[in-house]
Amino acid sequence: MSVLNAFAAVEDSPPVFDVEKVRADFPILHTMIHGHPLVYLDNAATSQKPNAVIQAIVDYYRRDNANIHRGVHSLSQLATEAFETARTTVQSFLHAVSSSEIVFVRGATEAINLVAQTYGRQHVGQGDEVLITAMEHHSNIVPWQILCEEKGATLRVAPIDERGELLLDEFATLLSPCTKFVSVTHVSNALGSINPVKLLVRMAHSLCIPVLVDGAQAAPHFPIDVRDIGCDFYVFSGHKVYGPTGIGVLYGKAALLEEMPPYQGGGEMISSVTFEKTIYNKAPHKFEAGTPDIAGVIGLGAAITYIDRLGIGAIGAYEHELLMHATQMLAEVPGLRVIGTGREKASLVSFVMEGIHPHDIGTILDQEGIAVRTGHHCAQPVMDRFGIPATVRASFGLYNTKEEIDTLARCIEKVRGILS
Amino acid sequence: MSELRDLYQEVILEHAKSPRNYRVLATPDYKAEGFNPLCGDRCAVYLSMKDHVIQDIAFQGSGCAISRASASMMTQSLKGKTAEEAEGLFQSFHGIVTGQNAANGNHLEIGKLKVFAGVAGFPARVKCATLPWHTMQAALHGEREPVSAE
Numbered sequence: 001m002s003v004l005n006a007f008a009a010v011e012d013s014p015p016v017f018d019v020e021k022v023r024a025d026f027p028i029l030h031t032m033i034h035g036h037p038l039v040y041l042d043n044a045a046t047s048q049k050p051n052a053v054i055q056a057i058v059d060y061y062r063r064d065n066a067n068i069h070r071g072v073h074s075l076s077q078l079a080t081e082a083f084e085t086a087r088t089t090v091q092s093f094l095h096a097v098s099s100s101e102i103v104f105v106r107g108a109t110e111a112i113n114l115v116a117q118t119y120g121r122q123h124v125g126q127g128d129e130v131l132i133t134a135m136e137h138h139s140n141i142v143p144w145q146i147l148c149e150e151k152g153a154t155l156r157v158a159p160i161d162e163r164g165e166l167l168l169d170e171f172a173t174l175l176s177p178c179t180k181f182v183s184v185t186h187v188s189n190a191l192g193s194i195n196p197v198k199l200l201v202r203m204a205h206s207l208c209i210p211v212l213v214d215g216a217q218a219a220p221h222f223p224i225d226v227r228d229i230g231c232d233f234y235v236f237s238g239h240k241v242y243g244p245t246g247i248g249v250l251y252g253k254a255a256l257l258e259e260m261p262p263y264q265g266g267g268e269m270i271s272s273v274t275f276e277k278t279i280y281n282k283a284p285h286k287f288e289a290g291t292p293d294i295a296g297v298i299g300l301g302a303a304i305t306y307i308d309r310l311g312i313g314a315i316g317a318y319e320h321e322l323l324m325h326a327t328q329m330l331a332e333v334p335g336l337r338v339i340g341t342g343r344e345k346a347s348l349v350s351f352v353m354e355g356i357h358p359h360d361i362g363t364i365l366d367q368e369g370i371a372v373r374t375g376h377h378c379a380q381p382v383m384d385r386f387g388i389p390a391t392v393r394a395s396f397g398l399y400n401t402k403e404e405i406d407t408l409a410r411c412i413e414k415v416r417g418i419l420s
Numbered sequence: 421m422s423e424l425r426d427l428y429q430e431v432i433l434e435h436a437k438s439p440r441n442y443r444v445l446a447t448p449d450y451k452a453e454g455f456n457p458l459c460g461d462r463c464a465v466y467l468s469m470k471d472h473v474i475q476d477i478a479f480q481g482s483g484c485a486i487s488r489a490s491a492s493m494m495t496q497s498l499k500g501k502t503a504e505e506a507e508g509l510f511q512s513f514h515g516i517v518t519g520q521n522a523a524n525g526n527h528l529e530i531g532k533l534k535v536f537a538g539v540a541g542f543p544a545r546v547k548c549a550t551l552p553w554h555t556m557q558a559a560l561h562g563e564r565e566p567v568s569a570e
Contacts, residue, residue: 360485
C-alpha cells in the first residue's frame with residue numbers, strides 16, 4: 001500500500017519544466033540585439049518558432065511539396081496525409097468531437113470574419129443585436145460592426161470594471177431576445193483578463209444564442225476543451241502558439257458548419273460545378289476555397305505536437321509563475337501602474353508609468369535587447385476605458401525566464417534616469 | 421546607449437516636459453487634428469494668420485516625448501513664417517529626421533530643430549517626430565478629416 005502511494009505521489013507531482021532545454025529549441029532566442037541577448041517579451045503579438053516547426057516547413061517544401069486532395073501521385077498523397085493529420089492534431093488540441101469541425105483559415109481574424117459573413121449574415125437581421133465585451137481586440141469588434149451596419153442591427157458591448165474583469169451582471173442584462181449572436185474573447189490581449197467563457201456560454205445558451213470564443217490569447221497558455229466550454233465557435237491563430245504566421249483555426253460545431261453558407265467560392269469547396277448549379281463540398285472543405293497554406297497547416301501541426309510534448313498544463317503552470325514574478329517585480333518600480341489586475345489572468349502585464357509615454361519606454365528597452373509592445377494593442381476601446389492612450393505590454397511565453405523579467409524590471413528603472 | 425542620448429537630447433526632454441504653446445486658440449484661422457494609428461498618439465494644431473504670416477500657433481494632444489517636443493519646437497519655429505516657409509521647413513525637418521539630407525547643409529536653415537537628427541537612428545520613431553508637422557500642413561491645407569502619420 002505504502003509503495004503504491006509512493007508511486008502515486010511521484011506520478012502526481014508535476015513534471016519539472018526545464019526552461020533551458022526549451023530555450024535550446026528556439027534558434028532566434030540566441031540573437032543579440034544592440035549588443036544584448038534578446039529578451040523576447042512580445043509573445044501576445046507573436047511567438048517565436050521552435051526548430052520542430054521550422055524543420056517541418058522545410059521538410060514539406062524540400063521533400064513532400066505537392067497540392068493536396070484529388071492527386072493520385074505519391075507526393076500529393078504524402079502532402080494530403082500530412083495536411084489532414086495536422087487537422088486531427090488540432091482536433092485533439094481543442095478536444096473537438098470530429099476533425100470535420102476544424103476549418104483552416106489565415107488566422108483568428110479571418111475566422112471571426114468568416115463566421116460574421118456566413119452565420120452572421122444568415123441569422124442577424126434588422127433590429128437584432130450582437131453582443132461583445134469591452135475588452136475585445138479590434139478583430140472581434142470590426143467584423144460585427146460591418147455586419148450590423150449592413151443589416152441594420154446593433155452592436156452591444158458588455159462593460160468591464162476597473163480591474164479589467166467583465167461585469168457578469170451587465171453581460172446578463174444585455175442578453176435579450178434581440179441578441180442573435182455573442183462573440184467574446186477568452187483572454188484579453190491588452191489586459192490579460194481571462195473570461196469565464198463556460199459560464200458566458202451557459203448564460204447565452206439559456207436564451208438559445210450561439211457564442212463564438214476568440215481564443216487567440218488563450219490557446220498558447222492553457223488547455224482548451226471546446227466541448228467543456230460548450231461554445232459554438234472557437235478561433236485561434238497559429239503564430240501565437242509557436243506555429244507559422246498566416247494560418248489559423250476556426251472550430252465550429254458540425255451541425256452549424258453544415259448549415260452555414262460558404263465564405264468564399266473556388267476550388268476545393270465544391271462537390272460539382274456546372275454553369276447552372278454548384279453543389280458545395282461538406283465542412284470543413286466547404287470553407288477552404290482554393291489551395292490552402294499547406295506548409296502553414298503542417299507547421300501548425302508541428303507546433304501543437306511540440307506543445308503537447310511539453311504538456312500545455314505544465315506550460316501554463318510555468319507561465320503562471322512568470323506572471324506572479326513579473327507582477328511582484330513591477331509592483332516595486334516607483335510610478336508604475338499595472339493596467340489589468342483581474343483575478344484570473346494569462347501571463348502578460350500591461351502597464352503605464354507616470355509622466356513617461358509607453359513609446360519612449362519601448363525604445364529604451366529595445367536598446368537593452370528587450371522586446372515589448374507599446375501602443376493600444378489593437379484594443380483602443382480598452383485604452384479609452386482606462387483613460388490612457390497606450391500601455392507597455394510584456395507578455396510571456398514558455399521560453400521566458402525569471403531572470404529575463406528581472407532584466408525588464410531593472411531596465412525600466414533605467415528609463416526614468418534617461419528621460420529626466 | 422549613446423544613440424539613446426542622441427535621441428533624447430536635453431533640449432528635447434525639456435520641451436517634452438514643459439511644451440511651449442500647449443494650448444487651444446479660441447478662434448484659429450486653421451485647425452487640424454492628427455493621429456498616429458500605430459501608437460495612438462494624438463495632436464491638434466491651431467494657427468492664426470495675418471497677411472499670409474503665421475501670427476500664432478499652438479497645439480494640444482497626447483504623445484511620447486519625441487512627438488511633444490517636436491510639436492513644441494515646431495510652434496516656436498513657425499511663428500512669423502509664411503505658409504510657404506512653413507512647408508519648406510517641414511521638408512528640411514523631414515530630411516533631418518529621416519537622415520536623408522544630413523550632409524547637405526540644411527542643418528543651418530532649421531536651426532534648433534537639428535536636435536532631432538538623432539531620430540534618424542530610430543526609424544520606428546520618425547512618425548512620432550513628424551506627426552505635428554503633418555498636422556500643421558493639413559491645417560494650412562484646410563483639411564477637415566484627421567490626418568494620419570501613416
